[in-house]
Amino acid sequence: MAALSVPTHMKAWVYHEFGNTADVLKLDTNYPVPEINENQVLVKVVAASLNPIDYKRIHGSLKALNYLPPSIPGYDVAGVVVKVGSEVKKFKVGDEVYGDINHKALDKPKNVGTLAEYTATEDKVLALKPKNLSFLEAASLPLAMETAYEGLERAGLSAGKSIIVLGGAGGVGAHVIQLAKNVFGASKIAATASTSKQDLLRSLGADQPIDYTKENFEDLPEKFDVVYDAVGQADKAIKAMKEGGHLVSIAAPVAGFPDAFFLLTSDAVILEKLNPYLESGKVKPIIDPKSPFPFSDTLEAFAYLETSRATGKIVVYPIP
Known part of the structure; x- marks a missing residue:
């Protein structure tokens, strides 16, 4: 043509x-x-x-x-x-x-x-x-979903591991929750958002929605295998991580964690890999x-x- x-x-x-x-x-x-x-x-x-x-x-x-x-x-x-x-x-x-x-x-x-x-x-x-x-x-x-995916890969999220997503209702965070649940097989997903967005977090697949206006996630007794910081709260994020866990941040470099911060490398391979999940409706x-x-x-x-x-x-x- x-x-x-x-x-x-x-x-x-x-x-x-x-x-x-x-x-x-x-x-x-x-x-x-x-x-x-x-x-x-x-x-x-x-x-x-x-x-x-x-x-x-x-x-x-x-x-x-x-x-x-x-x-x-x-x-x-x-x-x-x-x-x-x-x-x-x-x-x-x-x-x-x-x-x-x-x-x-x-x-x-x-x-x-x-x-x-x-x-x-x-x-x-x-x-x-x-x-x-x-x-x-x-x-x-593209940018949000690919960023979510690359961060989860970098953090080594895999079936049976737990994750907390800071900023779960934002462009990237909403995809982190969906991919963690439906692609990576996380055992437990916690996520933060404001009061009005708690139902959205549940609908995306969060097992533990956290209203950051009422609760400090860093004070939770439970710690997580992966912390995905999409909002720039690295100091608090570190406190939510298990010993030996992994932190990824798309907001800013993190002191003491040189590999945590990353910028997306856009690649159609990720889009093509996730196509079955999009076409089946598992990722929306x-x-x-x-x-x-x-x-x-x-x-x-x-x-x-x-x-x-x-x-x-x-x-x-x-x-x-």
């Missing part, structure tokens, strides 16, 4: 300088569509989800790593392949795909992200969209009730993300 007709310019949310998202992120209706190289595909974006790393880059928190504007935010994508590079064998034009477009979260992330009508990325980070999921649902998954997308935000309301979506009160993922859809 030949490449679909692709315009030379597109609509995209772009920032040309660092600053507060509401001040610097602007809708550009005439931004150049990215070119692809031989191992890349061009994707017509249908839906994209937001992640904290998006606004951290906009704010300039990572500028020391030489991430210079102009940039289009967005890591997660679900869409349709409209052009393939000469070396790409994995996909063809018309394939419905999803993924996190940046192989290494902080290593030369792409300046043309997913909050645009088109984005270009390597075929190795994309997988075919599960047939039972909508583009909206698929876009919510968790999308915040306020989603989706239409493309025109992307600034409102970011404002909500930056409150840190979202349940699951915030998705922008449809993208024109």
